[in-house]
Each structure stands twice: as C-alpha cells, then as structure tokens.
Amino acid sequence: MKISLSNDLITAIPQFQLGVIYYHNITIDESPQMVKGRMLFFQETLYTDIVDLDISSIKEVQGWRAMFKQVGTNPSHYRPSSESLLKRIKKRQFLEPVHSAVDINNLFSLEYKIPLGLYDLDRLKGDLTIGIGSSTEQYEAINGREISLENKLISSDEQGPFGSPYVDSKRSIVTKKTKNALQLVYFLPQTTMEDAHRMILSIEKLFSQINGGESKK
Structure with a gap:
C-alpha cells in the first residue's frame, strides 16, 4: 500500500509531516488494567x-489551528481531534475506555497533543492519498453525523475519503474484530526528525505490547 501527499496539500503545507505504522495479526480486546490506570492517571495529571489555561494558548493547539487554516478549515468551527480531547479533559469529562487499540491511540494523542488516526486496514482498498477535501466529498463520521469534507485535511483510498484529523469515518473504524490496522500520526511541521522517530517508537512499542502481532513503520 503506497501513501502519497496530494499536490494541493504540499502547496498549502510544504513541510507537512506524517508518521505511518502498520499492524498485522493483532488481537484487540478490553484494555488491561495497566492501560486503564495509565490513562486515568495521565488525564488527572493533564x-x-x-485547568487554568486557555486551550488555544497551548503551542501544539496553536500549531494545528494554523494548519487547519492553511488548508481552508475554520478551526473555531471544526477543531482538530486533539484539541477536542483536551477540551474534554479541561471540563473533567474524562475519556471512558473503549478497547485496547482506541485507548492507546487516545493516550498518545493526549500526551503529544496531536491528532492520531487509527483505521481497520482490511476496510481500505488500494493506495492512499493525504490531501484536501473537495465540495463533493463527505462521509458518515464515527459520531454518526454526515460531514462535509470541503477544505479539510483528509485521507482517502480508492473508495474515497476515510479519515481526517478533524473526525474519522465510520467505514474505517477499528473494532475488536480488527486484525490489521493502520495508524497515522499527524506531526506538526516543526517537529524534528529525532522527536518524530522517538514518538513513533513509543506508540509502536506500547500498541504492540498490548495488542500483539507484528508492526512495521
């Protein structure tokens, strides 16, 4: 599976960076107590x-809001998923456990304050493109709403869009039946190669430790 950036995305964000991890033969189940405990402790600490900060003052939030603006998205109306998670934590609306894949994805999104996408690889077809959505593109999101993808950063396969750092689609959702998964880590342009590599290794290590299988980045 080849992953490429569209020309319009490269033009809008020349230094766009994306981390990619493939997982195969994984077993997803309820998160072990270690993950649940780590997630709760991290949310309490965060x-x-x-609690006394303006979320928009956080540098990672500022960076992602700027990126949304660069592709034509109004970040006041459509927030990056990482910002939405942070707003929930500030309201003390802590995340409830989902399963061992989503919980780890959310944990690292909160820790690094950037969006992460997790997709069922067997529901995707052909090569993938990361680009900017058009006025004719839309999908049913994981929240059940039909959303327009115009001027939003999107991931697409040969069937059409399936993911976005705004909100992902229902089509590509990871469940306990998922055996193969794709994880996209949406780095900020200013992230150094050293930091990006360190973050990828941390994500891959914990995900594989909990869900088994093989991984490739």
Missing part, C-alpha cells in the same frame, strides 16, 4: 496542568 487536567491539573490545563
């Missing part, structure tokens, strides 16, 4: 750190 709440203490941000």
Whole structure:
C-alpha cells in the first residue's frame, strides 16, 4: 500500500509531516488494567496542568489551528481531534475506555497533543492519498453525523475519503474484530526528525505490547 501527499496539500503545507505504522495479526480486546490506570492517571495529571489555561494558548493547539487554516478549515468551527480531547479533559469529562487499540491511540494523542488516526486496514482498498477535501466529498463520521469534507485535511483510498484529523469515518473504524490496522500520526511541521522517530517508537512499542502481532513503520 503506497501513501502519497496530494499536490494541493504540499502547496498549502510544504513541510507537512506524517508518521505511518502498520499492524498485522493483532488481537484487540478490553484494555488491561495497566492501560486503564495509565490513562486515568495521565488525564488527572493533564487536567491539573490545563485547568487554568486557555486551550488555544497551548503551542501544539496553536500549531494545528494554523494548519487547519492553511488548508481552508475554520478551526473555531471544526477543531482538530486533539484539541477536542483536551477540551474534554479541561471540563473533567474524562475519556471512558473503549478497547485496547482506541485507548492507546487516545493516550498518545493526549500526551503529544496531536491528532492520531487509527483505521481497520482490511476496510481500505488500494493506495492512499493525504490531501484536501473537495465540495463533493463527505462521509458518515464515527459520531454518526454526515460531514462535509470541503477544505479539510483528509485521507482517502480508492473508495474515497476515510479519515481526517478533524473526525474519522465510520467505514474505517477499528473494532475488536480488527486484525490489521493502520495508524497515522499527524506531526506538526516543526517537529524534528529525532522527536518524530522517538514518538513513533513509543506508540509502536506500547500498541504492540498490548495488542500483539507484528508492526512495521
């Protein structure tokens, strides 16, 4: 499976960076207590750190808001998924466990304050393109709403769009039946190669430790 960036995305964000991890033969189940405990502890700690902050003042949030603007998205109306998670934590609306794949994805999205996408690889067809959505593109999101993808950063396969750092599609959702998965890590343009590599290794290590199988980045 080849993954490429569209010309319009390269023009809008010349230094766009994306981390890619493939997982095969994984077993997804309820998260073990270690992951649940780590997630709760991290949310409690993060709440203490941000409760008195304006979320928009966080540098990672500012960076992603700027990227949304660069592709034509109004970040005040359509927030990056990482910002939405942070807003929930500030309201003390802590995330409930889903399963061992989504929980780890959310944990690292909160830790690094950037969007992460997790997709069922067997539901995707052909090569993938990361680009900017057109006025004719839309999908049913994981929240059940039909959303327009115009001027939004999107991931597409030969069937059409399936993901976005705004909100992902229902078509590509990862469940306990998922055996093969694709994880996209949406780095900020200013992230160094050293930091990006360190983050990818941390994500891959914990995901594989909990869900088994083989991974490739």
